[in-house]
Every structure is written in C-alpha cells, then in structure tokens.
Amino acid sequence: MHGGALAGWLLMALCAVSGAYCLLRTRTGTPQERGTARGEALMGFGMAAMAVPAAVLTLPEWAWAAYGAVFGAAALRALWSARRGAHHLHHLVGSLAMVYMAVTMAPGAAGAGGHAGHGAAAGGAGGIPLLTGVLLLYYALYVLRSAGHLIPAGTGVASFAGGSTEGVVRGGGGVVAGGAVGGAAGGGTELTMACRLTMGIAMFAMLLTL
Numbered sequence: 001m002h003g004g005a006l007a008g009w010l011l012m013a014l015c016a017v018s019g020a021y022c023l024l025r026t027r028t029g030t031p032q033e034r035g036t037a038r039g040e041a042l043m044g045f046g047m048a049a050m051a052v053p054a055a056v057l058t059l060p061e062w063a064w065a066a067y068g069a070v071f072g073a074a075a076l077r078a079l080w081s082a083r084r085g086a087h088h089l090h091h092l093v094g095s096l097a098m099v100y101m102a103v104t105m106a107p108g109a110a111g112a113g114g115h116a117g118h119g120a121a122a123g124g125a126g127g128i129p130l131l132t133g134v135l136l137l138y139y140a141l142y143v144l145r146s147a148g149h150l151i152p153a154g155t156g157v158a159s160f161a162g163g164s165t166e167g168v169v170r171g172g173g174g175v176v177a178g179g180a181v182g183g184a185a186g187g188g189t190e191l192t193m194a195c196r197l198t199m200g201i202a203m204f205a206m207l208l209t210l
Helices: 005-025 031-051 061-081 087-105 129-150 156-160 180-187 189-208
Strands: none
Touching (some): 005 189, 031 061, 061 087, 129 189
C-alpha cells in the first residue's frame, strides 16, 4: 500500500482482527447472517493483505488480477443479495472499491503516475480522482453514521451522526441504542457494528493513499 509503513501495519492489524471476528460470526446466527459475516470476513482479510507495507511484501502481478476476480465475484453476489436487504448494497460498494483499488495498484495500470506493484510511484496519484472522491465521501458518511449508532443515544454528537434516540433507559444508567444491548447478549451486535466501523475507517484510509 502507498503510505507509511507504520500506517500500513496498523491498518493490516485492524483489518485482520475485524476479519477474524467476522469469521467467528459465521458459526452462529441465521443463514443470512452467516452469509453476511462471510462476506465481511473476506473483506477484512482482503483489506489486511492489501495493507501490508510494500517494503515488506511486493505482491506479484497475478495477485492483482486475483483480487479483481475475487471481489468482482463478491460484488455480483452482493448485487444479487441486495434484493433481500439494503445492507448488501454496502457490501456491493465495498467489493467494487476493492476491485477499483486492485486495478489502480496493478503494475502499469496508471502509467508513471500510478501505483507499481504493491506500492506506488512516489509523487503520483493513481486512479480516477472523481471516483476516488465519491468513494471517500461515501465512506466518510458511512463512518459518521456508524459511529453515531455506537455513541450513547440522546447526545448531541449521536444525533448529528445519525444515531438513534430511541431506547434510552431512564433511572438505570444503561442505554439501548436500537436494541444493541439486547442483541449484544445473543449475537454481539455492538461488536459487529464496531467491526464494520473499523473496516469503514480502514477503507477510507486506503482510498486516501490512491
């Protein structure tokens, strides 16, 4: 990944941990929830591999074609699954963003000003600026909204970021944001939301390197 080695290691660790947690989620829940968890695990591990600093590992040329094929298939699956829920549209955007980054980072994809191998030519921006900007805006809004759902309901920050004000438990000191506490006991809803938030931040950071 084009960027500092420390940032690359941090992103790799965050994405790998998120992917591992999503992999654990595939063992429980409904078939639809397990399928969603598998898609998120694939995204987490794929982002972790892409975030490895170029100084440590330079991916071979065929790896970028494999990235495009795997996440292209994931995008088609998300498109098909979007009939059953809007959340799959987010998976579609994420898969297409991974294909876009793989194409951009492929050797010779953008000429002298683009990425070369696992890193990038210093001083050149790769990709299509308008498309990169649209994706950055999408993930910025996604991160803000996801963070809003994790912030205790009723606060000004939560309301600004799209958090729910429902479910505030008065007198007990506890907060239930959209059923998060009840879901956390059975399916780890809050951890799942935090995992998705982490991957959204990581995707935003990786897009900044293009």
